[in-house]
Every structure is written in C-alpha cells, then in structure tokens.
Amino acid sequence: MITENYYIISFTVAFAVSLAATLFFRFIAVKLNIYDHPVTAVKTHKISTPYLGGLAIWSAWTVSLVIIRLFTHFPTGTLTNIRALLIGSFLFLSLGLFDDIKKGGLGFKIKFLIQIAASLVATVGFDIRISFIDNYFISVALSILWIIGLSNAFNIIDIMDGLSCGIAAIAAFFFFFIALPSEMLYVNFSAIALAGACLGFLPYNLSKKRKIFMGDTGSLSIGFILATIALGTSYTKLNFIGVFAPLLILAVPIFETAFVSMVRIKNGKSPFLGSKDHFPLRLEKMGLTRKQILITVYAACAVLGVFAYLFVNLAGISSFFILLFLVIIFIFAAYKLAKIKMD
Secondary structure (H helix, E strand, O other): OOOHHHHHHHHHHHHHHHHHHHHHHHHHHHHOOOEEOOOOOOOOOOOOEEOOHHHHHHHHHHHHHHHHHHHOOOOHHHHHHHHHHHHHHHHHHHHHHHHHHOOOOOOHHHHHHHHHHHHHHHHHHOOOOOOOOOOHHHHHHHHHHHHHHHHHHHHHOOOOOOHHHHHHHHHHHHHHHHHHHHOOHHHHHHHHHHHHHHHHHHHHHOOOOOOOOOHHHHHHHHHHHHHHHHOOOOOOOOOHHHHHHHHHHOHHHHHHHHHHHHHHHHOOOOOOOOOOOOHHHHHHHOOOOHHHHHHHHHHHHHHHHHHHHHHHHOOHHHHHHHHHHHHHHHHHHHHHHHOOOOO
C-alpha cells in the first residue's frame, strides 16, 4: 500500500542527494575544467561557470526512485514505465553531456536524431504516449513531437540562473498533485522525486560563491522526464478540455519556445540558432532585476498550475472560458514583449 510517507521519503531523498551530488559534480567540473565560458554574444553570464549540475539532478532523481523501490512493492506496470523514464532520460542526459563537454557541441540535425531515438524508447518501446488519440501512429508521432519539443523548451529557457530548474520543480509538483488521485505510481514518484532533485540543485545555481550550471545535461533530461510523466495520467474524467492541463503546467517554457522561434523567423534568423530574443531578457530590458524576473515567472507558473488543476476538476464550460481567457493573455503578452527592442 502506498501512503503519503513514501512520497515524503522520495522527495526528501532526492533533495538530500541533490544537495550533496551538486557539490560533488561541481568539484569534478572544476578539476576537469568543464566550464561554460561566456565567449559568444548570446551568453547571458559574465564569469566562466562549472557545468555538470544536470548530472546531480538526474542522479538524485534516479537514486530516489531506486531507494523508494526498496520500501515499496510496485505493480509490474509501474516498474516498466519507470524503466522507460530511466532509459529515455539517460539518453537525453548523455546527449546533453556530450554537447556540454565537446567544444562546439553537436549539430542540431544529429541532436534531433538522437532525441527521436530516445523518444521512441518511451512511445514505441514502452507504449507511453497520448492516450486520447485512437490512431496508434498519429498518437506516437504527436507524442514524439511533444517529448522533443518539451525537452528543447527547457533547454531554450535555461538562460538565467534558477529559471529552467525552478520552473521544472513547480511543474513537477503540479503533475504530482493532479496525478495523485489516479494512483499512477510512476508519475507520482517520478514527479515528486524530480521536484526534490531540482530544489536541491537550485541553491547552488543561485549562489555566487559555489555557482554551477545544469547545462544541456540537465535541461534536456528534465524536459524529457516532465514531458513523459505528462503522458502518464488522465486529465479528462470530468471534461475533455482537461487534456489542456499539461499545456498549462508547462505553458511558460512552451510560450518561450514559440515566442523566440517566431521572433527569430520574423527577423530572418534560423529558430535553431541562439539569440537574445528570450522573454526573460526582454523583462530585464524593461528594468526588472533577475530576482524580480524569477519571482514573476515562478508566480506565473504557480497560477497556471492552479488553472490546470481547475481544468481537470471543473465542468467543461467553465474550463473553456478559462482557456479562452488565458489564450488572450498569452497573445497580448507576446505582442507587448515583441515590441521591446533588443540589442
């Protein structure tokens, strides 16, 4: 029997391991000279900073799932789905690690091929995919696009200390609370462990003396985990509009990806090449401090998570008007942000 104590254990283990592992991997990064050097114009930091924080987050998340397995008798399906997340996230982690360490990184075509292969592990290999679409091939194709899109969205928004990791922690908490009544155990434990792992890393990411970045290693693997657990529970017990709940929980990185892509295309640039068109940097251009930007983004994520919870638990007509209101807000925000002139 699963009780709340197991979830507390899972969160606590992930948080504690992440605190220790982040220091360890920072030490390794310094010894091996694995730094993110601000050598290009698109970099937003000014001091060379150690990488490998993503390894700490993923390791803490994995250790938490393994340890909780020792206390809990998981059903067969739960263990199978956890294996899917472990294998797929490890592939994304490895891709990000290679990209962080190798000078110049990999080309975006090779990255996408590896991401497609990792997404196929979850969707085809373990049948974790969009459940409300009956056609198998369409369901798999859209699920792959969802996983790759979210993984890269968390990579794109990782342009400011505490941003991507903090958003991931908030999203993980809301997936946990929404999935809790359905007893989809792999979603519940994966989400609460990821929240703990991200929060354990966050103080070092925001630190001045012991700063460390999670790099592509962290952003890609975190994005994969969140995208996959989003596919693992039902949102439509009361109304079909509940299927939009994951989009709301992850609305900020999705908005950032769509906004940046449209701005770059409008300016005649490739959406795959870096630039300083990100909406947090536009907020900074407006005069907000980075602390104020983090508070604003965290608050927005929390509010959107509450709306997602309402989507799942309210009647269809109420959810529809909430969705319409939020779409208008996002369009208005994109219009106003696009008017801010960037260097």
